[in-house]
Amino acid sequence: LNLLPNIVFISPDGERREVYASAGISAMTAAKIGGVPGIEAECGGSLSCGTCHVYVGSDQFQKLPNASREESEMLEYVASEVRHNSRLSCQITLTEALDGLILEIPEDQY
Amino acid sequence: MDFAEVLDARMEEIASACSQCGKCFEACPMTGPAGIEGTEPRQVLSGITDLLRGGEGNAVAETWSAACSSSGTCIQACDYGVNPRLMVRLAHFAATRRREGAETKAKAMKSFRGMAKTVRIVSRLQLENSVLQELQPPSTRDNPNRTPDIVLYTGCNVHKTPHILILCLDVIRAMGFTYQVIGGPSACCGIFQFLAGDAETSGRAGLSALRQIDATGASEKLAWCPSCQSQFNEVIIPNYQRMGNDDSFSLTFFFVFLERNLERLKKHFVVPVRKRVALNERPGFPEVMHAVKRILAAIPGLEFVDLDVPRAGLMSNYLTVTPRFKDELREKEFRAAADAGVSTLATVFHACHRELCHFEKDVSFEIMNVMELIGESMGIHADDVYKRLKMMDDVEIMIEDCKDLIAQHGLDPNDAREVLLADQLAARPLQGRFVQS
Numbered sequence: 440l441n442l443l444p445n446i447v448f449i450s451p452d453g454e455r456r457e458v459y460a461s462a463g464i465s466a467m468t469a470a471k472i473g474g475v476p477g478i479e480a481e482c483g484g485s486l487s488c489g490t491c492h493v494y495v496g497s498d499q500f501q502k503l504p505n506a507s508r509e510e511s512e513m514l515e516y517v518a519s520e521v522r523h524n525s526r527l528s529c530q531i532t533l534t535e536a537l538d539g540l541i542l543e544i545p546e547d548q549y
Numbered sequence: 550m551d552f553a554e555v556l557d558a559r560m561e562e563i564a565s566a567c568s569q570c571g572k573c574f575e576a577c578p579m580t581g582p583a584g585i586e587g588t589e590p591r592q593v594l595s596g597i598t599d600l601l602r603g604g605e606g607n608a609v610a611e612t613w614s615a616a617c618s619s620s621g622t623c624i625q626a627c628d629y630g631v632n633p634r635l636m637v638r639l640a641h642f643a644a645t646r647r648r649e650g651a652e653t654k655a656k657a658m659k660s661f662r663g664m665a666k667t668v669r670i671v672s673r674l675q676l677e678n679s680v681l682q683e684l685q686p687p688s689t690r691d692n693p694n695r696t697p698d699i700v701l702y703t704g705c706n707v708h709k710t711p712h713i714l715i716l717c718l719d720v721i722r723a724m725g726f727t728y729q730v731i732g733g734p735s736a737c738c739g740i741f742q743f744l745a746g747d748a749e750t751s752g753r754a755g756l757s758a759l760r761q762i763d764a765t766g767a768s769e770k771l772a773w774c775p776s777c778q779s780q781f782n783e784v785i786i787p788n789y790q791r792m793g794n795d796d797s798f799s800l801t802f803f804f805v806f807l808e809r810n811l812e813r814l815k816k817h818f819v820v821p822v823r824k825r826v827a828l829n830e831r832p833g834f835p836e837v838m839h840a841v842k843r844i845l846a847a848i849p850g851l852e853f854v855d856l857d858v859p860r861a862g863l864m865s866n867y868l869t870v871t872p873r874f875k876d877e878l879r880e881k882e883f884r885a886a887a888d889a890g891v892s893t894l895a896t897v898f899h900a901c902h903r904e905l906c907h908f909e910k911d912v913s914f915e916i917m918n919v920m921e922l923i924g925e926s927m928g929i930h931a932d933d934v935y936k937r938l939k940m941m942d943d944v945e946i947m948i949e950d951c952k953d954l955i956a957q958h959g960l961d962p963n964d965a966r967e968v969l970l971a972d973q974l975a976a977r978p979l980q981g982r983f984v985q986s
Contacts, residue, residue, distance in 0.1 A: 474958075482664035483735025487742060487750045489660055516655045516854070518662075519651035549662050 444538040448475045448493075451546045458535055464501040466542060467491040467529035477544035484532035486510065490506030490548040491518040496533035501526045503531060552752025554711035555788045557603075560639050564601040566631050569594035573623035573633030574613065580859040582874030583616035583984045585609050601641040603647070614641035616870050616984045619779060619863035621833045635783040645981065646746030652909060661754070664705060664741055665734035671709040671970040672953040673958040675934040677693050684714050684731060695727065700767035702731030702758070704774030707899040709972070712931035716920040717773065717803060719929045723817050724810065729765045736761050736982035738777040738785065744981065757783035763798060772800040775834055776897055795877055804897070804919075808840035811847055816924040821850030826922065827891045827914075828853070829882065829901050841897055848926045858883045864900035870978040871985035879905070887913050895919045906936035944969050 443459045446469055450456070460469030470478035470491070479490035486509050495503065505524065506514065508529045514521055527544060550558065559844070571590020580586040585593070588609050596610025614637050646653055672681060684703075699721060707714050721728050725911035739755030742748075762770055772778045781800050790796045807814055826845060830838050847855050858881045862868040868875035886894050894916050896902040902918045909916040917933065924930060938947050946963060948955070949970050955965055 459859060479665075481662060481669075482736045482737065483757070485735075485737075485754050487658070487739075487754040488665065488734075489658055489736070490662060492664070505702065509749075513658070516658045518553075549666055 442534075444533045444535060444540065446470075446533070446537075447479070447539070447541045449541065449543045450477055451544060456460040462533050462535055464533055465529050466540065469533060470528060470542075470543070472483070473542075474544075477548065478528060478549045480529060486513055486527070486529070486542060489517040489527065490544050491525055492519060492548060493523045493528045494522055494543040495526050495531075496546065497524055497544075499537070499540055500526075502536060506530065516525045517545070518547045518549050550792065551749075552788055552792065553748035555791045556639075556642075556748045556752075556784070556833050559787065559791070560643060561603040561630060563639065564598040565638060566629060566900060567594060567598050568629050569598065570627065570628070572626040573631075576622050576626035576658075577613070577876075578619075578620050578622055579618055579871065580613065580870035580935055581614045584615075585611055585612055594759050597636065597640045598834075600643045600647075603643065605647070606640070606644060610640065611644050611986055613637065614644055614979050615982060616868075617641060617664070617980070618861055618867040618870065619833050620861045620867075621835075621863070623949045632783065634779075636785070641689075641980065642743055642746055642748070643746070646748070654750060657742040657745035657750050657937050660701070661662075661734070661737065661741045661750075665737075665966050666964075667972050668705050668708050668734055670960060671972055672711055673892065673960060674887050674938070674947075674954055674965060674969070676711055677954070677957065679710075680715070683718070684708065684730060693931070694840075696766040697729040698726040698767060699728040699769045699771055700762050700765040701730050701732070701803065701930055702762050702770065702774075702777065703730060704734070704772070704777040705732065705734050705737055707773050709853070710902055710918070710933070710935045712898045712935070713899055713902065713918050713920050714773070714935045715869055715931040716834055716918075716924045716929060718933070719919070720814070720817075720923060720927065723927055723929070724813055724824045727767075729767065730762050731758070731765065732773075737781040738774075740776050740780045741972045743780065743784065744979065751784075752788065755780065759785055759789060759798060762800075769806060770798070770800050771803045771806050773803045775802075775831070775837070776832065776900075778802060779863065802834065802840070804837050804840040804844065807923075807984050808843050811843065814844070814923075815847050818848050820926050820928050822848050822922055822926050824892045825852045825854055825890060825921070826893045826895050827856045827886045828891060829865075829894055829896045829905060829917075830856075830866060830933060831862055831898060831901065832860045837897065839924045844923065845895075848922060851922065851926075854886075854889045854891050856882060856889065858882045858885045864898045865904040865985050866900040866979055870983060872983065873985055879908075884909065893917060893922070895922055903935065903939075906933065907939040907942070909936070938969075939973050944973075947973075
């Protein structure tokens with residue numbers, strides 16, 4: 440069993456940062472543990488700030504469960520452009536199937 | 550029922566329980582400053598109850614609810630078992646929700662994000678990362694494998710004056726308790742979203758904080774912040790219970806806990822504090838003022854001076870809605886303190902400290918927080934960097950002073966400048982708008 444999904448965060452200027460994380464935690468938590476800049480996550484994952492916005496790699500977006508009504512609503516108010524592959528990283532629970540997930544960080548979270 | 554539905558149900562119940570007698574309106578210290586004193590109380594309360602039921606209310610009711618400073622003097626005035634402070638806060642919530650409509654959620658997020666960014670930057674301009682980490686959850690101290698004796702729920706904004714928090718933790722540690730800190734924006738009580746009229750997001754934030762506090766398993770759940778305490782006591786906890794959860798969760802004010810453990814605390818008061826001290830009292834939670842006075846009375850060498858001046862506001866920033874009234878109260882208090890020959894005016898709450906500390910350069914006494922006096926008697930000190938920065942009165946000098954920490958934390962100097970200007974050199978009403986020029 441691969442309990443260490445590998446996630447790649449890509450900063451707005453193209454810098455790649457790989458983070459290894461346990462399955463079951465959120466991509467936001469993995470970013471915070473890994474010290475990834477640009478994932479602010481001010482509310483700690485309580486779906487009240489929209490500052491952990493990411494763009495999911497296009498071929499991986501379909502692997503994720505659909506966003507909840509609450510997440511979709513919060514995505515309407517994020518600071519950067521909302522795209523078809525926008526998600527809040529606090530709502531992405533990591534699984535082995537998401538090994539290699541690529542998450543692009545938007546320009547601004549405020 | 551979900552959180553927002555419970556809140557609506559409670560608003561309807563409160564509206565039904567209110568007899569519209571108007572005694573709460575007559576007891577309110579904000580009616581004069583808000584320019585609505587002398588209005589027929591029944592007219593005001595009729596508007597308040599209409600707002601609670603989703604109606605338009607009336608102009609005077611909306612003004613009163615917008616001017617509420619949570620002083621709590623209305624609570625004793627009600628003969629019908631209603632908590633008028635909560636009623637008026639809910640009316641303000643309802644009026645804001647109605648007025649903002651589809652913009653409610655966007656404004657709530659903006660408000661929360663602004664607060665979070667400010668707290669993050671202002672605390673980083675004062676402390677190195679190693680100290681900041683000590684103030685952040687999760688961090689069971691002393692023995693990470695056991696349930697802490699205490700969970701200290703700090704709220705968000707006390708992190709702007711971190712010396713207060715550092716002293717709280719030093720005192721807890723000295724008393725021999727193990728503790729865990731829960732706080733900062735990631736454990737917000739939801740008041741920012743509530744003030745913006747967004748029940749759903751406010752509930753998500755507040756319930757998340759409640760669960761984080763509860764999950765520590767600590768038998769003593771302490772709160773520092775009166776805004777959080779009020780939001781928890783009046784909104785979050787009652788809603789949580791109505792949503793089918795257990796009814797045992799409660800928070801105790803930090804100072805009330807210290808007073809209950811005064812015999813244990815007093816043993817650490819080993820350094821005489823030869824100061825003549827007056828207190829910057831706030832009427833919102835009388836039990837806190839009572840506790841603080843008892844604690845100060847136990848400090849050797851300290852002489853307490855009771856100032857007979859008018860008091861209002863849960864904290865100083867709640868009075869920003871009526872700026873001239875706020876200035877008048879502050880000037881009366883400063884004059885009385887000077888006339889009484891005090892050496893020290895002690896703030897109780899963090900927002901009062903933020904708003905008053907820099908006046909130290911204009912008055913004949915020092916302005917410090919109660920925790921600094923307690924610490925002094927215990928031989929504990931933490932630098933009040935916030936006051937030192939604020940007394941500079943010039944954002945460029947502040948930025949220069951903080952340049953090493955700006956670099957260490959990787960902060961954008963322009964962000965730091967913007968935040969300092971907004972937080973330290975300007976004042977915006979917590980309630981959303983000024984009701985007095």
